[in-house]
Amino acid sequence: MSIFKVKQWWSNDKLQNEETNEGNQNANCLKVDKFNSHSESDCILVAEGALLKIYKPNAEESSSQILLESQLSDVVLQIETGKFTGNFEDRQILVLHPQSYEIYHLKRKEGHMEAGDQNYLTPVIKHSFTRKADSLTCGPFGNIKTRDFICIQGLDGSLSFFDQDTFLFMCIFSDVIIPSPVCYIASCDSFVICKSTWVLEIYSYQQLREFSELTIRQNKKNIPQWVYNAGEEITRVQVIQTSNNFSSIVALGERHIYCFQDNGLMKYMIKFDFIPICFCAYLIGWYYEPGARLLVMVTSEDSKLYIYEGTTLLWSCSLLSPAIAISRCFLKSLPGGLVTLSVNGIVNVGYLGTEPDLNSTAPPMMNEVADPEQVQKELETVEDSLRKILNNNEDVDNSRSSIEEILKIKADVGKPVQNLFQEFANEKNEALHLLMCPVVLILTCEDPKSIQSVQVSYVCASPFSCSDSTICLDSVNGTEIIENQVFLTGEADISDTRVNILITATDSMGKIEVFNRQVLLPLSLYCTPVENGAEGRYKLRIQPNNACIEFSKIFTDFSEDELRKYGSTVTLAYRSTKQTITLKSEVEQYLVQADDFTEITAVLDHFLIKLIDHNMRMGVKDFRFNIKHDKEFVRQLTHKFLKCVETHAKERNKLKELEDELNVLQKQFIVVQKRLLVQYGSLPPGDCDPLEFLMKDTHLRLVTVVHEIISCKEAVCRAGSALSAVGNLIIYLLKQFTRDELKVTLIEEMMSLSSLYEDYQEWEEAVTQAMSYILNNVFKKTEKDKEKLAPVTEQGILSHINLKRFLKQLRMILDKMFTEILENEDIDNTHKVTRIQELVEVI
């Protein structure tokens, strides 16, 4: 805060012991006073532990700075000076020990030479007491002019009064827990007493004397002269006479300093933004002169010194070391010195110097002179390379391909294994969890330095789940094999049986590249072959262009024996839903039949992929197949899909209602709590029973609603799975039939079935947006249709009317797509004949 520092003039740090004992140094053990035997300058009295030291610093190197060092019998708590006995002219030294006090007289025996002077202390009075002392204050109590009385505060806050070596009386206060400062005000013969209630109380000496008698007799209240409620603990108090009639009381709190006149009038109060440690108030001029100025020096925890006059900051500077006590001294060659005592007993004498050390805090500027031409050249080369990167994309592309070369990726699935290690608490899903399928990813990299980091993310559609969704590698050194487990988590329909693996690699240049790998989960993870069931309601025929193959060759996940016993008809049951699907191989075609569409998707997908795969392995070229279907099938499919959407929306509506209810309930809960709190606190306490009942009831309802929400969420997820299963089947069929690839892609993007993911179920909202585009641009609706089916903007997508329109639009799109296909097929059939003819001609 300031550019100034205290100039050091003298210090006893060379005379100090190296080792310090924590808490040995008492802040009350610094006193500066003048004695007759050393009248030319002040002496500094310091006690550290039981060691009393008296210094008389001077500028000359040769002469002794230390007058006396004396090991006393007990720990010193405080040093005071004053006239404690009437018959000495000089000021005496009072030393307070925990259970006694001693009064000494400082004497000097002059030697023959200057160095031969001898100083010694003669004990005058010694008095012991039983209560443990904390601090003392002294002065001419009761306006006795001849000598100073002594008031000792015990650790329990009691005040004992002594005259020389006689005990006078004692006051006991019950409201002191930690002893706080006590100070005597000479001008009005009163005491400032700080209590643990953080109140400053002023009692007159007379009052205290009466009080001591009162405590013995009866428990009568003793009302102080005046009080000030500081609201914080008072740590130091100093009383200083500022005019003929008045003294000022300066009290230091935790963050404030208060200054009062002794009649209770507050002069000022300062709030510090630092932690004050100690202070010293002093007068410039004499108190009997009108122009005397009261200044206060305050030291802070970060060893700064602030000097205030009133509330105005006059000077601030840095002390060289933190001080726990501060005082002024008048030495022979240094009038107006500053004495500070540090924690380890080091006394420093200094003065407020000027000659600031400018820019002491600022580090040296990094201002090396650069040649402008050279800088310009550097700038140009940088510009050049920047331009190259920005304009010539080939440069970038070259290095991009290199990442792929550096990092070899291989992904594979293993056989599902029984998971015997984990125990599952909820017995319901136990059977599902038991099967786990390892997904293995092998990353190979020759040069470990060329890859900075690799992140692998697994994406699979619910109800599948991965044991780790993301894995991060800091480096790929040689070959890394990552194994991840995929398992079923719930009883939902299976819509997608692929696991998408995304590999994000950062190369040494910081370039980021994303690779994608897909693996197909084995059928045995989610299906088991069972006895043939009844005929399914829905049938789908697949006509390959060569003869049918045995199922055991296609479904390689199951052992041959397992399938062979079923012959040409295989029925598979899903592990999650326990539904079945039957595949039949007839001579020319495969027949897929199931009770519901949701079952068809996963197995059909798997079957077709395996079929193609098998033919590839057999070396059959030009393998094609055709999926036969009829109008009825398509109609049912569309119907089912719309049904699924409706269920999903309904479940979501239900969930939303529950969530709203939860919101209301929890607000209510908090309001009730608050009311209750006010009731508890009010005077007198109000009737709490109804509110407590209300609170408990609300809590009960909260719990039930939360449980409902959990089950509802599961239902939504299930509906979502069914929806995406049927949706995938539709997309699959569309892809098989249509020639217009763009349209199918658009429809697929519109349906965005992959966006349905666990907690994220806001599918309807997403599709509505895309659908309006498809309707307007792809199918070119008339204006009238648009208006009729446009969602009502002021209501949510899930509202009754909007949902109806949504479904209608969806039906329209699907119908259009399928009718187009059927029309195409009709045309194809007529054209087929001619095509064959053309073929013949070519041959």
Added chain:
Amino acid sequence: MEIEYRILNLYKTKQFDECLKLCETALRSKDDRMIEFIRMRAMTIQAKVVGNGYEEVEYYPQQDDLVSTAVAKTPRPGTSFLREAKTARNVDTSYQKRATATVRSRAGTNTAGARSVRTALNTASRMSRAATALAGGAPYTPGAPLSLRFLSKEDKLFIPASKTLFEYVFYCEGDVRKVNLEQAMEVAFQAQKSDDVVTDWWWNFSLARCYYALGMYRNTEDCLRQALKQNKHISIYLRLVAMYVGLNQPISALDICKQGLSVFHEYTPLLIEQARIHEQMGNAALAVKEYRLVALEDPSNMEAIANIAMYNFYNDQPEIALRYYRRLLATNAAGPEIYNNLGLCCLYCNQWDLTIPCFRQALYFSADPDIRSNIWFNLAHVALSTGDITLSYRCLQVSLAIDSKNEASQHALQALDARLRARRKNAN
């Protein structure tokens, strides 16, 4: 030396860490009420320091989650900060785009310098900070003072102990969970009930602190007003001001400032509050007048000087601003903001040789991406004033690379881009 005296010495000289350690050892061997209380006090003070408990004025945004007692959200025109800010921005946008960008960025970085004066970290709530401080530093045995909490009010120790107890519960145990705050309030209520001295302002003040932390502003106001009737303590004024500022009622806050200043003449914390409020309301001239008063009373007040410097800078007196900033640099720890401001002053004072070194120094000190981005923006401005558009372009790109949300840089880059394109078109 007996351990209790050592503890007392450490406590009175404010060496709390050592004090707590000794207390721990002392309490292990014997049960002493005084030592237990000293430990409680030491922990409280440490928590208070870390948690900014002494700072009566905080400018953290109020979080009113489900507060039914919150006050109305739509203030009358002219009585809130929000409206003022909005109009200020409107004026800005009516400028040409390029001009606004530079002007605003200067405002941004300059105020950064001034604001950093406020010591408060406005990230975490102060309660949690205090709690973590304790967990890290002092040996913390939460079970120990529990016995004290259940002092019955018949106990003769209750009255002297209650304030210590309250502060302990409020600062050391009153972490984010409001439950503990409620406990603190319970202590307060009990104390108030048992206290035959109902006139103790401190309890009203402390209740206000609780209410404030709970977000119950109406009750806070009542309590503070009551406390003010009992004692005119500076903390009450500051709390009231802070509360009104937090509630976005600057007129009431100014009123409190005026009342306070009539009791404590020329009192710096109040003057600073007044100046801050005026500044925030857009009344820069009045604010700077008050900042000058503060600087007269307390010449080491950094915030006042920084604000005066900023005022001069915008008042087209960069030379004078430069002198103030140099004084700040001499007396305070160096930081990125001060060098940034010095660099800008140098630029406008035509001291070309010092401009770049100042910015270089600023970049050296800066760690915060916000500030770094702003410094690069200012460098773009420097480059522009030397006529090097390409360099300026690059500087802006660096600025955006560091902090892509820097609005000023975005605008400036857009403007530069448009200009470059127009130039190319002309050339063609």
